[in-house]
Amino acid sequence: MRSAPTILHLDMDAFYASVEQASKPSLRGKAVIVGGLGPRGVVATASYEARRFGVHSAMPMAQARRLCPNGACLIPRFSLYREVSDTVMGMLRELSPLVEPLSLDEAFVDLEAGGVAFDAEAARAVGERLRADITAVTGLSGSVGLAGSKMLAKVASEEAKPAGLLLIEVGTERAHLAPMSVRTLPGVGPATGEHLRRAGITTVGELAEAGEDELVRMVGRSHGVGLYRMALGVDERPVVAERDAKSVSVEDTFDVDLHDRVRIRTEVQRLADRCVERLRGSGHSGRTIVLKVRRYDFSTLTRSETLRGPTDDPAVVREAAARLLEAVDTTGGVRLLGVGVTGLADYTQEDLFAFADAMAARAGADGDAGPAAGEGADRTDGVAPSGGGAVDADRGQESHAPGEGAGQGPGPGRDEGTGQGRGARQGRGEAPGDGQVEAAGQGLGAGEGRVEAAGLDAGEPLAAREGRAQGQESGQVGGPGRSGGVEGLGERSWPAGSDVRHAVYGPGWVQGSGVGRVTVRFEQPGSEPGRVRTFLVDDPELEPSDPMPLVGDQAVGVGGSTAP
DNA sequence: TCTGGGGTCCTGAACCAT
DNA sequence: TCTGATGGTTCAGGACCC
Numbered sequence: 001m002r003s004a005p006t007i008l009h010l011d012m013d014a015f016y017a018s019v020e021q022a023s024k025p026s027l028r029g030k031a032v033i034v035g036g037l038g039p040r041g042v043v044a045t046a047s048y049e050a051r052r053f054g055v056h057s058a059m060p061m062a063q064a065r066r067l068c069p070n071g072a073c074l075i076p077r078f079s080l081y082r083e084v085s086d087t088v089m090g091m092l093r094e095l096s097p098l099v100e101p102l103s104l105d106e107a108f109v110d111l112e113a114g115g116v117a118f119d120a121e122a123a124r125a126v127g128e129r130l131r132a133d134i135t136a137v138t139g140l141s142g143s144v145g146l147a148g149s150k151m152l153a154k155v156a157s158e159e160a161k162p163a164g165l166l167l168i169e170v171g172t173e174r175a176h177l178a179p180m181s182v183r184t185l186p187g188v189g190p191a192t193g194e195h196l197r198r199a200g201i202t203t204v205g206e207l208a209e210a211g212e213d214e215l216v217r218m219v220g221r222s223h224g225v226g227l228y229r230m231a232l233g234v235d236e237r238p239v240v241a242e243r244d245a246k247s248v249s250v251e252d253t254f255d256v257d258l259h260d261r262v263r264i265r266t267e268v269q270r271l272a273d274r275c276v277e278r279l280r281g282s283g284h285s286g287r288t289i290v291l292k293v294r295r296y297d298f299s300t301l302t303r304s305e306t307l308r309g310p311t312d313d314p315a316v317v318r319e320a321a322a323r324l325l326e327a328v329d330t331t332g333g334v335r336l337l338g339v340g341v342t343g344l345a346d347y348t349q350e351d352l353f354a355f356a357d358a359m360a361a362r363a364g365a366d367g368d369a370g371p372a373a374g375e376g377a378d379r380t381d382g383v384a385p386s387g388g389g390a391v392d393a394d395r396g397q398e399s400h401a402p403g404e405g406a407g408q409g410p411g412p413g414r415d416e417g418t419g420q421g422r423g424a425r426q427g428r429g430e431a432p433g434d435g436q437v438e439a440a441g442q443g444l445g446a447g448e449g450r451v452e453a454a455g456l457d458a459g460e461p462l463a464a465r466e467g468r469a470q471g472q473e474s475g476q477v478g479g480p481g482r483s484g485g486v487e488g489l490g491e492r493s494w495p496a497g498s499d500v501r502h503a504v505y506g507p508g509w510v511q512g513s514g515v516g517r518v519t520v521r522f523e524q525p526g527s528e529p530g531r532v533r534t535f536l537v538d539d540p541e542l543e544p545s546d547p548m549p550l551v552g553d554q555a556v557g558v559g560g561s562t563a564p
Numbered sequence: 565t566c567t568g569g570g571g572t573c574c575t576g577a578a579c580c581a582t
Numbered sequence: 583t584c585t586g587a588t589g590g591t592t593c594a595g596g597a598c599c600c
Contacts (some may be wrong), residue, residue: 035568042568044600057600060566103600187573189598222574223597246572253568289593298567336568459593 002148004119006111007169008127009145009153010092012134013162017047019084020497022139022550024509026521026529030073031055033064037496038255040335044076048162074497080547081105091133097125098239100209108150111240113340120146120167126167139525139550147173149235155184173233178205185230190217207231226277239341245282249290249340250274257296258331264334268325270338272318277339285310286341289317291324303327310345317341492517492537499548503541505533509540509550513537526550 002479012018016034035043046068053068065073081285085104092099092107096114101107107215111117117126127144134338135140141163145156148170155177158164168176177184182204183193185220189196199218201207207215208231229235241379250271258264268291279286302323321339494500494513500520501507508522511532518537523530525548 038568039565040568042566046566058567061568063565063567066565187598220575248572249570251569300595302594306592338569340570531587534595 001170001236002112002116002232003147003502004112004123005146005170006117006119006123007147007153008095008109008111008123008130009147009150009559010088010107010130010134010142010158011032011154011161012088012105012140012142013159014045014047014051015140016076016081018140019081019550020072020077023048023080023499023525023547024521025523025525028529029071030067033061033071033073034069034076035061035064035073037061037073037075040253041257046071060129075495077497077547078104083547084140084550085376087138088134088142091130091137095130098241100239100241100243108153108239113239116465118310120169124165124167127167131163131165148235149173150237150239151186151230151235151509152176152233154186155180158184162452174208174231177231178203178208180204184208185227187223187226187230190419192223195219204231222407225556242355245284245344246342247290247342247344248275248279248282249294250278251338251340253294254334255335257408258330258337259333261330264330264337265325268321268339269318271337272321274312274508275339275341276312276317279344280312281435282348284341284344285347287343288341289320289324290338290340290342291321291328292336292340293325293328293330293334293339295330296333296335298335300336301328304342308344310343317529331395386515395403400435411489493536498547501543501545502533502535502539507545518542525550 015030020028020032021033029049030047030194031053032047033043033050033055035041037056039062042063043055043057043064045057046055046064050068050071053071055064055068055071058171061073064071070135081104085101089099089101089107092109095116096109096111098113099107111123111126117123123146127146131142131144134140143157143160144165145153145160146165146167147153147156150167152173156166156168181193182188182196182201182202185204185207188196195218196202196207198209201210204406207227210228212225212228215228218224219227239431250276252267252271254267258267261339286304287310288304290302292300292302293390304323305320307316307320317339410503447474494510496510496512498510500510502520502522505520505522507524508520509529511521513519513520516537517534519532519534520541521530521532521541
């Protein structure tokens, strides 16, 4: 425990929702709910205005809509959030080399290591200045906690919310924590909290009084010792600037449970490919393949298989995932599938040897052709010859009995409803002002506040939608015309909240769409709330665009292309 | 009309090697 | 050679976090 409160924890307030409000003036001061919009979507973040209605993160979106019927419901735009986050993290790194990001909107900073604060007074000044700078550059507010340890700094920032700063003086930790709920402590969730409550322990003070032995008996060695130390306010964990990823995974929840075994297999293959894409993107290979299945009754099971060597070969991961799936009973239906890779290795090191060998073999004659992506894939195969090869050899005949797919579940065609449902849902959620091409917007009045992803594929997994919004190939099962942005194959898709530009009216964002129309609000960060107009979805003068900078010329992220 | 997605860490059982 | 203790690895699941 250090002698001064020089560990800073920054937590941006209602981050996703705040970014949306900053980029859409008509939403400022209004209830904004960011999350999945499908029938199984949940809330990622709600603005403070929405929280007053009882909306909170992890709540089913349907419930959030009932509680807050006039709230603007938007899909997350992670690319924009990431860019704003990068800007904020950059500001933190100006304070210290020791910055530990926890997520897009949270980080620890070791102020002492940066030489910017060695006592409480200086730390407070740094924190206040940081908050002001973040607001000036991004237009967003963040809360700051300062303490002598990470745990207390995080507790402090939580107490400081929203838009505040709290410093916990060294030496007062235990007294500060004592009256607080045990749920305040990191690592105490619903299960542990309930466990402790049944033992008559509800506050941190009671936790400290219980003693280490008692806590170890109740929740196990590791957790018990950790809990006891936290209850005393003791936390010696250093701020760590770089952390290696331990696993990479992708998962999708389906709007309608899957029954068809063939379809389930197809989805697993697709997930395996996406997982490998991410794996390669991070410069890793992995040794253990994990399949995750959540069944119709929400019971979740995982199956894993460890290869003899690390791989980033999509075929190897696909086959391993398929083998694991064969051991899982999916009768009754599957609501979620996931594929992950753990036991990560930094294959680029071995890759260097392979690359050096290849270059030596070429004798430098035509050495100007750098290693292309395809070559990288081939080289990687060479890294794990025993793993990939052995598994393939073991695989044997994958001879599923003919008609197995039909024999499973209620019968063929059952899951076709997914695709049909999507079409049906597209017509739902009529955009406000639909039919009135050229509807004059007069600001968000009562009853007009609802913003909805009418034009979205509500039936497909959120991740796929987001991926497609970023211009990636969807790879989804489904017919032509479903993939947004493919001109000439069908209607263009206009996700609610996405940025657009009109040849005549300029920049704006999609407020909703449906039945061949898209409603756009023409405004931008820094402008007054704008007017609403409705167009045909294939209006040639309307195009998707990059997000606008949140504040003036400060070009927060935004791909740099649309400075006003 | 329930309960996302992407992670980390821990525990306990089973198995194997020493 | 057998047996028990011990420790490492793998696997599955649970809890938690943002």
